[in-house]
Amino acid sequence: MSFSLKILLDTWLKLSTEQGSKLPDDQKQFIDAGTLLPIASFEAIGGDHIRVAFGVDRQGRQIAFKGRNTWFVYRPSVQVLQNGQVIIVPKPAPVISLSARVIVDTWLKQSTVQSAALASEHKQFIDAGTVLSVSSYNPAPADHLRIAFGRNSQGQQIAFKGRNTWFVYRPAIQLLQNGQIIITGDSSPASIGKINAKGLELIKSFEGLRLEAYLDAVGIWTIGFGTTEGVAPGMRITLAQAEAFLKRDVEKFETAVIANVTAPINVDQFSALVSFVYNVGAGAFAGSTLLQMLNRRDYQGAADQLLRWNKGGSEELPGLTRRRQAERALFLGQDYKVFL
Numbered sequence: 001m002s003f004s005l006k007i008l009l010d011t012w013l014k015l016s017t018e019q020g021s022k023l024p025d026d027q028k029q030f031i032d033a034g035t036l037l038p039i040a041s042f043e044a045i046g047g048d049h050i051r052v053a054f055g056v057d058r059q060g061r062q063i064a065f066k067g068r069n070t071w072f073v074y075r076p077s078v079q080v081l082q083n084g085q086v087i088i089v090p091k092p093a094p095v096i097s098l099s100a101r102v103i104v105d106t107w108l109k110q111s112t113v114q115s116a117a118l119a120s121e122h123k124q125f126i127d128a129g130t131v132l133s134v135s136s137y138n139p140a141p142a143d144h145l146r147i148a149f150g151r152n153s154q155g156q157q158i159a160f161k162g163r164n165t166w167f168v169y170r171p172a173i174q175l176l177q178n179g180q181i182i183i184t185g186d187s188s189p190a191s192i193g194k195i196n197a198k199g200l201e202l203i204k205s206f207e208g209l210r211l212e213a214y215l216d217a218v219g220i221w222t223i224g225f226g227t228t229e230g231v232a233p234g235m236r237i238t239l240a241q242a243e244a245f246l247k248r249d250v251e252k253f254e255t256a257v258i259a260n261v262t263a264p265i266n267v268d269q270f271s272a273l274v275s276f277v278y279n280v281g282a283g284a285f286a287g288s289t290l291l292q293m294l295n296r297r298d299y300q301g302a303a304d305q306l307l308r309w310n311k312g313g314s315e316e317l318p319g320l321t322r323r324r325q326a327e328r329a330l331f332l333g334q335d336y337k338v339f340l
Contacts, residue, residue, distance in 0.1 A: 003042065004081045005052055007035040011077035013065060017049045017292065020074075029065040031073075037063060042080055050075050098134040099176045100147060102126050106172035108160060112142040124160040132158055134175070139264075143170050180299050181266060181333055195250055198330055199271025203250070203278055205340045206323045212236050217312045217319075225249075226278065249278060256282035262295045269299075272306075272331035279323065280309055303331045 012020035013029040020028050038055035045051050053070045054063040062069055079086050107115035110122040133150035140146045148165045149158035157164055174181050195203075207226030213235040216222045221231040224242030227249055237245070257273045260282075265273070277285045285291060290305035306328045310320040326339035 002083055003039045003055070004084075005037045005039050005042070005054075005073070006079040006081060007031050007033055007037075007077065008079060009033050009077045011074055013071035013073055015068070015071065017045060017072050019296070026066060029071070039080070040069075044075070045072065048075055049073065050078065050080065052080075097178050098137070098150070100132050100134050100137075100149075100168070101174045101176060102128055102130040102132075102172060103174055104128050104172050106169055108166035108168055110163070110166065112140055112144045112167050121161060124166065137175060140167055144168060145170050145173070145175070175264070177297060177299055195254060195271045195274045196267050198268065198336065199275050200250070202272075202275045202323075202326055202330060202336060202340070203246070206275075206279075206319065206326070209239075209242060211238065211242065217317055250274060253277040253282065256285060260286050260291055263297045263299075265294075266333075268333055269331050272327045272336075275323075275330075276306060276309070276327050279320075300332075303328045306331065 010033050011031055012023075013031055014020055014023055015027040016023070038057065039052045040055040041053045043051045049072045051070065051072050056062055065071065081087065105128050106126055107118075108124040108126055109115055109118055111118070115123050133152060134147055135150040136148045138146045144167045146165065146167050151157055160166065204225055209225055210223060213221050213223045213231050213233055216226075216228075220228050221233060221235075222228050223231045223235055223237055223245070225246040227242075227245040229249070253274050254270075256277050257270060261270075261273070273285075288305070290302050290309075293305060294302035306324045307321075308324075310316055310324050312320065322339045326336040329336035329339065
């Protein structure tokens, strides 16, 4: 019985499941489409990657790249064959659809200066309610986005005055991915960095308030609104101290979210993540599949990952299940209060 790996698209062999573009050269190896390599073993990892250990070539020599014979590969780029027959077909890459929804009358512009200062050929008026397909976007100075428009429903390239790439004032639009808001016009960069009232309500509701130290569900000394840092048996605090501890802890976990998330998120998504990290810890979040999916801009997948974090040890905890449901709802812009 022989196994082999067939490369369908130019791709990277990688030492982790991180995107190839983010890895240093010594942790990746480019492989051309059409390459066929014998493998000794393989294992599906997280649904999107396969870990393969390469076998020996026709001369009996161990196949290795940069001194290593075991690598990760992105599943949509390959097939695994057994005795020449396909046994693992490429998993289709998720379809990502981006669009911009104009929420107030505004201008598309060829620079970030005020529209009044631009000549008519350098700006295009757009009515509120307009929805346009987007192929890519990037943050721009002065609270703007630089947007490259995609194609309309008839497959025609969207362009204004012969150009498909324009700047737009961020508060005037919402950016949607597969119908879900990922950048909202009512959020400024300053506000995405501070938890909102919804997130604080969620934390307080599920953490509860205890002014005397107690052991939580997994045996950690806790006080106030779920504070664990510096807590000892017999410790007592006031309500004012509990609020101060909450503020300190929230700021720490806000920093953890900002440090780890590279995908654009809105203030509700940010607040849901702060609540989540407040509960599970910054280390668990940094190493989570949830974060990997979010940074790949798989927002629905990241939201669904929240539901997996509902156990204390090996047992499901009903309170944690409700909390994860509430955080997921807030992340997706839905009614989270039904779970409080």
